[in-house]
Amino acid sequence: MSVSLEQGIPFRPSGPFGRIAWHWRHDRKAELWMSWYAMVFFYNLFGVVFVGLTHVMPPPQPYWDDAEVAQWFRHYHSGLLVGFGIIFLISGLVAACNALIAYSMRRMSVSRAFAYSYIAIYSLSATPGMLLTAIVLSVGAMRPERDPRLIHWLYDMAFMCFVGTMGVFLIGTLVWLIAILIDRNKVFPKWFGYLNICNMITEFVVAPAWIFKAGVFSWNGTIAFWIDTAVFVVYTIAFIVLLRKMIEREDFGDGPLPGNGASLFLAPGLQEGSDQ
Amino acid sequence: MTDAAATGSGATGGRVRYVPGQPDMWAFVLFEALIFSSYFIVYMIRRGSDPDLFLASQERLSPAFGVSNTLVLLLSSWLMARCVQASREKKYDVALGQVILVAICGLLFAGLKLFEWSREMGEGLRFSTNEFFSFYYFLTAIHLLHVLIGFVALGVAVYQLRSPLSRSQEIVETCATYWHMVDFLWVIIFALLYVMR
Numbered sequence: 097m098s099v100s101l102e103q104g105i106p107f108r109p110s111g112p113f114g115r116i117a118w119h120w121r122h123d124r125k126a127e128l129w130m131s132w133y134a135m136v137f138f139y140n141l142f143g144v145v146f147v148g149l150t151h152v153m154p155p156p157q158p159y160w161d162d163a164e165v166a167q168w169f170r171h172y173h174s175g176l177l178v179g180f181g182i183i184f185l186i187s188g189l190v191a192a193c194n195a196l197i198a199y200s201m202r203r204m205s206v207s208r209a210f211a212y213s214y215i216a217i218y219s220l221s222a223t224p225g226m227l228l229t230a231i232v233l234s235v236g237a238m239r240p241e242r243d244p245r246l247i248h249w250l251y252d253m254a255f256m257c258f259v260g261t262m263g264v265f266l267i268g269t270l271v272w273l274i275a276i277l278i279d280r281n282k283v284f285p286k287w288f289g290y291l292n293i294c295n296m297i298t299e300f301v302v303a304p305a306w307i308f309k310a311g312v313f314s315w316n317g318t319i320a321f322w323i324d325t326a327v328f329v330v331y332t333i334a335f336i337v338l339l340r341k342m343i344e345r346e347d348f349g350d351g352p353l354p355g356n357g358a359s360l361f362l363a364p365g366l367q368e369g370s371d372q
Numbered sequence: 373m374t375d376a377a378a379t380g381s382g383a384t385g386g387r388v389r390y391v392p393g394q395p396d397m398w399a400f401v402l403f404e405a406l407i408f409s410s411y412f413i414v415y416m417i418r419r420g421s422d423p424d425l426f427l428a429s430q431e432r433l434s435p436a437f438g439v440s441n442t443l444v445l446l447l448s449s450w451l452m453a454r455c456v457q458a459s460r461e462k463k464y465d466v467a468l469g470q471v472i473l474v475a476i477c478g479l480l481f482a483g484l485k486l487f488e489w490s491r492e493m494g495e496g497l498r499f500s501t502n503e504f505f506s507f508y509y510f511l512t513a514i515h516l517l518h519v520l521i522g523f524v525a526l527g528v529a530v531y532q533l534r535s536p537l538s539r540s541q542e543i544v545e546t547c548a549t550y551w552h553m554v555d556f557l558w559v560i561i562f563a564l565l566y567v568m569r
Binding site (some may be wrong): 105287290291293294297300301304306307308311312313319320323325327330366 | 385394395396399400403404407410411414418442499500503505509513514519521
């Protein structure tokens with residue numbers, strides 16, 4: 097293996113295993129890439145579990161009676177237990193997501209308080225937004241012979257936790273929004289800062305779900321669920337792509353990030369590993 | 373698009389054309405327009421399923437409040453445009469005065485809206501009274517939320533106009549773009565809720 101005279105680092109081998117070993121030993125961005133891939137893995141598995149396995153998304157009808165709710169639990173009994181078992185296993189990956197987003201704020205020209213606030217708020221928000229829903233629905237699925245009124249109570253609690261506790265996310269989004277807009281290091285494009293406003297407003301739009309059991313404002317309604325979810329999906333895809341671009345552009349300095357962060361596509365000369 | 377005196381390459385016939393403010397804010401405006409359009413489409417579909425209820429409920433609203441709110445916001449948008457123009461001409465004191473007037477219009481709009489809501493609630497017209505009023509309170513509340521965020525934008529514009537060292541015409545225009553969006557959305561909401569028969 098030849099050795100780069102400039103940096104004292106061996107050149108990257110061409111084989112897949114050699115490349116992985118090289119990145120593991122010499123790539124300064126290895127931890128950032130691991131966090132990013134953990135985030136992508138988490139969101140993909142989250143989608144598979146909540147949509148495909150447990151059928152929590154889209155949520156079932158809020159107006160169902162005791163018998164219909166009990167039937168729903170019986171029908172998805174295995175999916176609920178297996179799916180939420182997976183969620184309990186991978187829920188710790190939210191730490192990687194929060195860490196990478198907090199890292200983006202540490203790279204900005206803003207106070208560290210932004211990153212610390214974000215981690216604190218989003219660590220808290222995982223409890224009602226994901227874990228409590230998973231625990232309560234697993235409890236409901238665990239004993240299908242339980243009193244249907246109790247099952248119905250668990251059903252309401254789980255879906256209101258899942259859909260109706262968005263306020264905790266609101267402040268986290270606000271923290272990121274302000275950090276991006278006042279940042280001078282151009283870590284993220286300003287349009288993404290403004291997109292945070294859209295995501296923040298969805299937290300208000302979902303509020304009527306506490307009042308309505310049917311219609312467009314209920315927990316599975318067109319406005320409170322579908323349009324909100326569409327905005328959230330756009331927002332999530334945008335920040336995953338922009339975090340990837342941030343890692344590609346990272347120079348471990350404390351000034352403006354090199355390259356153009358405004359485009360969602362790779363800037364020439366900033367392909368993965370090109371900085372080595 | 374805005375014309376300005378040419379200062380470098382790209383000038384055509386002595387003038388260059390550019391989008392006022394940050395293009396990022398225009399991307400936001402387009403995305404917001406898309407979200408609100410989806411609300412309006414859902415409203416129209418629900419209205420089509422029970423037109424009698426929506427018409428009867430619509431008649432309970434006060435057109436005077438709707439028209440007043442519209443005029444106040446249109447006036448504020450006009451003042452904001454004058455502010456941008458004054459700022460371009462480097463008449464920063466005049467521009468600052470215009471922003472203050474815009475903020476007063478915004479406060480007047482919010483005050484009128486709160487008074488209108490309290491009056492309607494006093495008449496027993498609540499969020500859950502029927503589907504029309506659910507949409508009415510939802511659309512006007514989400515819009516009012518945008519007006520409140522608009523006060524932050526106005527604050528940024530005031531800060532820019534008062535800071536000779538860090539003054540940015542682009543940021544003043546960005547704030548103006550946001551405020552015009554708030555006005556534009558209200559005009560559609562007004563037409564849908566108060567006017568359309």
